[in-house]
Amino acid sequence: MKEMTQLKPLIEVNQFSFDYEQLNEPLISEVSFTINKDETVLLMGSSGSGKSTISLCLNGLYPDAVEGVASGDIFFKGINIKDFEKGELNQNVGIVFQDPESQFCMITVENELAFTLENIETPREEIEPKIDQVLKTIGMVDYKYHNIHELSGGQKQKVALASVLLLDPELIILDEPTANLDPVSSIEFINLIKGLKQETQKSIFIIEHKADDWLDFTDRVLVLNKQGQLIANDTPRSLFTTNKPLVENEGLFIPKTYQKQTLKPQNEGTSKPVEANMVINNLSFNRKKTMILNNINMTLNKGEMVAIVGENGAGKSTLLQLMAGILKPKKGNITFLGEPMQKWKEQKLRQHMGFVFQNPEHQFITDTAYDEVSFGMTLNGYSEDVIKERTEQLLHNFQLSAHKWSNPFALSGGQKRRLSVATMLDETPDLLLFDEPTFGQDAQTTNELMSIVKDLQTKGTTIFL
Amino acid sequence: MDLVDLYCDQVYVINEQQVAYEGHPHQLWQQNALLERARLRLPDRLRHGQEVGETYDLVY
Structure with a gap:
């Protein structure tokens, strides 16, 4: 656990509500929390609780992009996100979405990454070295000239992460990034994030309904209930032990490490008539x-x-x-x-x-x-x-x-x-x-x-x- | 994979359009090369054992 008092919030969300229509029964209801520098925070909530919506609010895309209504404030390093120029905040808050396909614009890996760099006006001579560097980080140097659509789901998700990393954001939001990946690719992706976390001091905000694989580098867990209210803001240990009923009531998964019963195999040595x-x-x-x-x-x-x-x-x-x-x-x-x-x-x-x-x-x-x-x-x-x-x-x-x-x-x-x-x-x-x-x-x-x-x-x- | 590990009498691994393994699940967990090739993850019971450095006796 990190000393909370020494950390200055990178993001501060204050009494924030949001809805696509009107605010009398908002999708997100008076939510307050902070994300500190170098912290990993995990947001849990059942489907439809507004988890993804929060992430799009954090990088300033919502409410404007969907003509939604919001009240309350979100601050990035003490500055209200409403006061940022369009596109400015996106460079500081990068998002990797559930479906990597939704975020690609180009055909090859190289072109996709170059496109990101051109957008932030990277000098021409720096583009190639930066691409090589980020491909090394994600372990995909050999795939530079490959077509994105021929990559596996896990590889696509790594390319999506690379695009975000090129912007060098202070906060990376991962919105159920492994939802469409097979178990092995999913753990590979999580380990990649874990490695990044150790090397850089980026803040990470993870949205997941199953916390298991993220736990060993998560500092805090937030829980959003079905009414869009924040009902927990706690360390994983305290949340999944002392406050366990809270999590269970929302129909969320208690990580296996915190489940009391260890299951024993029941398939040993039974001989059945073979027919x-x-x-x-x-x-x-x-x-x-x-x-x-x-x-x-x-x-x-x-x-x-x-x-x-x-x-x-x-x-x-x-x-x-x-x-x-x-x-x-x-x-x-x-x-x-x-x-x-x-x-x-x-x-x-x-x-x-x-x-x-x-x-x-x-x-x-x-x-x-x-x-x-x-x-x-x-x-x-x-x-x-x-x-x-x-x-x-x-x-x-x-x-x-x-x-x-x-x-x-x-x-x-x-x-x-x-x-x-x-x-x-x-x-x-x-x-x-x-x-x-x-x-x-x-x-x-x-x-x-x-x-x-x-x-x-x-x-x-x-x-x- | 946990259900397979805990309850199944028989498991078939499909890899490259063919049956790459058939038999009891507990013997499958020892075949590292195959697990990797077919991109299968060990069941929870064994994975956690590995992570904390315990060894499990897989001989039944």
């Missing part, structure tokens, strides 16, 4: 001329939990869609419960196989939790009594009875996830497919779901992640 539910033989699939999957062989046994992993774009979703019969293979075949996939009738297939989407909201088609669960049974033509009994039972099993007449979209994250699984269980399926389930992120939802899933497993359902 295949699905067999995939020499499966190949291509889109136009691009090969997506080449000669895949898999056997999924009854009662097993099986995962496929691979980097983004490796073809995992394609494989799941082939297994669910949504796509047809170009070569090879899939057998499900002894029958070739192409012989299964749609309705019959759905009774034996469930598919849980990545985002539960994409699955909801009715207005209440009850209708959501009973929908499949109605399609299958069950009698009303059976439908009522089974729906009530499922809602009960998934601890959703109290919410049966709630709109699915109004449920909490954990409830939505439970409901999305419940809708697939009107029959005990032989195979339950999960497309990149995101429920592994907070301990409670994970435990609730895993106990349900494990129960299905003992009934012989194959679980495929």
Whole structure:
């Protein structure tokens, strides 16, 4: 921890409110905080709480750019940001956005970086050395002449960071910079920032809803609630221990380091009877001329939990869609419960196989939790009594009875996830497919779901992640 | 990756359009070269162990 008293605020936000329309129920409501020189501050808040809006206010782009309304003040080194010339503040406060694509103007890495330097009237002879220098900093010297659109997501994000670094700002704002990156690229990017932090004394303002990977160099954490009010301004240790309920109430993730329970593997040494539910033989699939999957062989046994992993774009979703019969293979075949996939009738297939989407909201088609669960049974033509009994039972099993007449979209994250699984269980399926389930992120939802899933497993359902 | 580590009986790694590994997850975590090639991150349980310098016995 740094001595607060010795630090002079670089940014001071004072009773600041902002909205796109009017200020009686503002998106950001009377927020006050400071960011000191050389400090790393992390802002958390659930989606829609106004996190990104704050960052655009800090560099002076809002409210003018969107004709929004604001009250209160923001000071940069003691000067009200309203008193800065247009474009002046942007050189002192650089932002890296969630989607790197949104911030590029040129085709190649070199041109993009040169464009940034030309904008700030860098003398011609200094441009090349500066580009080389910044590429060295981000570890991408070999990519100078590459086309930006051919780079990976992680590399693009590093180029976006390089553009910001060339402006030599005193504050760097990172707005969910790893949201679109795969886990490895994401940790690489965070380590790059950590290294920068050690070498330069720049202040860093990070916007994230998951703090985990940033924690070891974060000095303070701010929490914005759903009403746009700042409800915490605290050190990570104090926030995630003493004030933990505050964070949990907002539905935010407690970093793993601060979660009491350490999970033990539950997949050791269990021998299960081997009986295949699905067999995939020499499966190949291509889109136009691009090969997506080449000669895949898999056997999924009854009662097993099986995962496929691979980097983004490796073809995992394609494989799941082939297994669910949504796509047809170009070569090879899939057998499900002894029958070739192409012989299964749609309705019959759905009774034996469930598919849980990545985002539960994409699955909801009715207005209440009850209708959501009973929908499949109605399609299958069950009698009303059976439908009522089974729906009530499922809602009960998934601890959703109290919410049966709630709109699915109004449920909490954990409830939505439970409901999305419940809708697939009107029959005990032989195979339950999960497309990149995101429920592994907070301990409670994970435990609730895993106990349900494990129960299905003992009934012989194959679980495929 | 944590779910795979804690609960799965079998894991397939897809890399370069093909199955690059099939087997129990706990054996996968030892294959550093493959993990790197397929850009996979170790599960939390093992990563934190590494960070504080502990060693985990991966023989089951």
